[in-house]
Amino acid sequence: DGGITQSPKYLFRKEGQNVTLSCEQNLNHDAMYWYRQDPGQGLRLIYYSQIVNDFQKGDIAEGYSVSREKKESFPLTVTSAQKNPTAFYLCASSPGDTDTQYFGPGTRLTVL
Amino acid sequence: GQQLNQSPQSMFIQEGEDVSMNCTSSSIFNTWLWYKQDPGEGPVLLIALYKAGELTSNGRLTAQFGITRKDSFLNISASIPSDVGIYFCAGQLMNRDDKIIFGKGTRLHILP
Numbered sequence: 001d002g003g004i005t006q007s008p009k010y011l012f013r014k015e016g017q018n019v020t021l022s023c024e025q026n027l028n029h030d031a032m033y034w035y036r037q038d039p040g041q042g043l044r045l046i047y048y049s050q051i052v053n054d055f056q057k058g059d060i061a062e063g064y065s066v067s068r069e070k071k072e073s074f075p076l077t078v079t080s081a082q083k084n085p086t087a088f089y090l091c092a093s094s095p096g097d098t099d100t101q102y103f104g105p106g107t108r109l110t111v112l
Numbered sequence: 113g114q115q116l117n118q119s120p121q122s123m124f125i126q127e128g129e130d131v132s133m134n135c136t137s138s139s140i141f142n143t144w145l146w147y148k149q150d151p152g153e154g155p156v157l158l159i160a161l162y163k164a165g166e167l168t169s170n171g172r173l174t175a176q177f178g179i180t181r182k183d184s185f186l187n188i189s190a191s192i193p194s195d196v197g198i199y200f201c202a203g204q205l206m207n208r209d210d211k212i213i214f215g216k217g218t219r220l221h222i223l224p
Contacts, residue, residue, distance in 0.1 A: 004154075006154075041216065042200065042214045042215060042216040042217055043155075043200070043214040045211060048211065058211070088152075090154050090155070092154075099143050099204045099212060100143070100145060100157065100160045101145070101157075101202075101212060102157060103147075103154035103155045103156070103157075104154050105153055105154045106152070106153065106154045108152070
């Protein structure tokens with residue numbers, strides 16, 4: 001089945017620890033994105049990558065880091081510098097010829 | 113920054129009623145997208161619009177790309193219980209990079 005997978009579905013971490021969220025797609029999409037969603041809020045862009053080995057900051061990149069070593073993978077690290085990391089994190093991808101984004105199922109991160 | 117104004121924020125309707133929601137902006141868009149998000153899941157693409165004036169249906173859903181390129185609406189006819197969720201509009205600005213901007217969502221409730 002083609003699609004976008006995020007793992008794990010739920011993640012718990014202690015304050016001060018870095019944590020990496022996985023995002024994989026087998027749609028052969030060029031672009032990938034990470035969003036953060038807080039309760040009752042819309043989606044805010046953290047980072048995006050339009051091509052392998054290249055990525056750009058979104059609107060709320062502080063306290064996060066990413067890598068894009070492979071076309072199908074775009075992991076997001078939530079660092080200890082992120083002041084309020086508890087949130088629902090969504091990964092998306094889009095093909096190179098359109099802007100239409102397709103989302104993964106999300107990872108809910110809770111920092112205790 | 114650029115903004116999409118999505119309204120209403122929430123709706124309470126009876127099963128069987130028709131629903132209408134819209135997104136507006138002071139900026140011009142070249143793509144409009146409508147998504148539905150169920151609780152704890154990633155948004156699912158419902159309809160994508162690429163041309164001004166375009167009217168597209170997907171089952172009981174109909175969406176239109178406004179002639180001015182500054183707005184879009186989504187209608188749902190004969191609502192059913194599984195229509196409950198959050199509906200997001202998203203658009204890509206003209207003369208911008210590939211980032212897409214999301215509205216804050218319309219939360220649809222169906223009364224028993």
